[in-house]
Amino acid sequence: MSLELRHISSGYGTGAVLHDISLAVTPGEIVTLIGANGAGKSSLAKTVSGLLSPLSGEILWDGERIDRLSTTERLRRGIAHVPEGRQLFAGMTVAENLAMGATIRPGGRPAAGVLDEIHALFPILAPRMGDVAGNFSGGQQQMLAIARGLMSSPRLVILDEPSLGLAPKLVTEIFGLIATLRSRGISILLAEQNARAALSIADRGAVIENGRLVMAGPAAKLLDSPEIAERYLGVGVANTADLTASRLMAERLRACVWNDA
Ligand SMILES: Nc1ncnc2c1ncn2[C@@H]1O[C@H](COP(=O)(O)OP(=O)(O)O)[C@@H](O)[C@H]1O
Numbered sequence: 221m222s223l224e225l226r227h228i229s230s231g232y233g234t235g236a237v238l239h240d241i242s243l244a245v246t247p248g249e250i251v252t253l254i255g256a257n258g259a260g261k262s263s264l265a266k267t268v269s270g271l272l273s274p275l276s277g278e279i280l281w282d283g284e285r286i287d288r289l290s291t292t293e294r295l296r297r298g299i300a301h302v303p304e305g306r307q308l309f310a311g312m313t314v315a316e317n318l319a320m321g322a323t324i325r326p327g328g329r330p331a332a333g334v335l336d337e338i339h340a341l342f343p344i345l346a347p348r349m350g351d352v353a354g355n356f357s358g359g360q361q362q363m364l365a366i367a368r369g370l371m372s373s374p375r376l377v378i379l380d381e382p383s384l385g386l387a388p389k390l391v392t393e394i395f396g397l398i399a400t401l402r403s404r405g406i407s408i409l410l411a412e413q414n415a416r417a418a419l420s421i422a423d424r425g426a427v428i429e430n431g432r433l434v435m436a437g438p439a440a441k442l443l444d445s446p447e448i449a450e451r452y453l454g455v456g457v458a459n460t461a462d463l464t465a466s467r468l469m470a471e472r473l474r475a476c477v478w479n480d481a
Pocket residue numbers: 232237255256257258259260261262263264
């Protein structure tokens with residue numbers, strides 16, 4: 221299932237904050253949106269999931285126009301959004317938060333095996349299913365938010381700033397997990413201020429400045445670009461050892477979790 225944005229302009233009320241964005245995400249690909257605070261990454265994420273309606277342009281999913289569909293309809297078609305700031309139900313338990321991710325499924329239940337996969341991917345969750353989510357650390361909450369997003373068996377997961385506010389070790393873990401999701405054939409649209417870490421696991425990257433797409437291309441090329449380095453690579457994890465650790469962790473998880481695949 222491919223996602224295609226064609227000349228999307230979008231915003232709040234009548235004012236556009238995104239202008240003429242064209243972008244594609246193909247199956248099993250990680251595409252990262254990088255850009256400064258306020259550039260429009262979250263607005264683009266919301267436009268894809270349906271929280272914002274485009275002012276003009278088209279969004280196609282597997283060739284079908286989805287830009288006028290509700291978030292629920294898009295979720296039914298396989299597009300899940302893990303929003304910025306996690307947006308968990310803080311007073312609810314881990315199990316209840318996870319259940320909220322499966323409400324669009326028949327009977328409100330996840331597909332067979334999904335819960336087992338989630339527990340294998342996020343071992344911290346199983347022993348804490350009855351604990352209240354609000355008591356979790358930032359990293360644990362991010363894990364839970366991603367896990368909740370997986371409960372509907374999505375084909376595309378939009379992750380908005382999953383590493384924001386996390387300690388470097390947890391950033392490594394989260395990016396390792398994202399790479400693991402791709403190895404399962406899930407496409408990822410990843411909005412990140414931590415450009416170096418995001419580009420290091422992504423296949424392709426797109427740079428947004430003031431609501432416009434100013435550069436796009438293979439992630440490795442963007443990582444090597446002096447322009448990108450100067451403007452965006454000073455932020456976040458700047459440590460090659462950490463990034464190598466992310467990749468190794470992804471390899472390990474792939475080997476131990478998905479050996480049934
Ligand atoms: N709820 C909102 N209402 C009005 N303007 C908003 C709202 N959220 C974001 N914006 C504006 O949209 C622009 C893009 O913001 P955003 O998409 O959140 O950027 P990013 O995620 O890259 O930090 C900014 O100018 C911001 O002020």
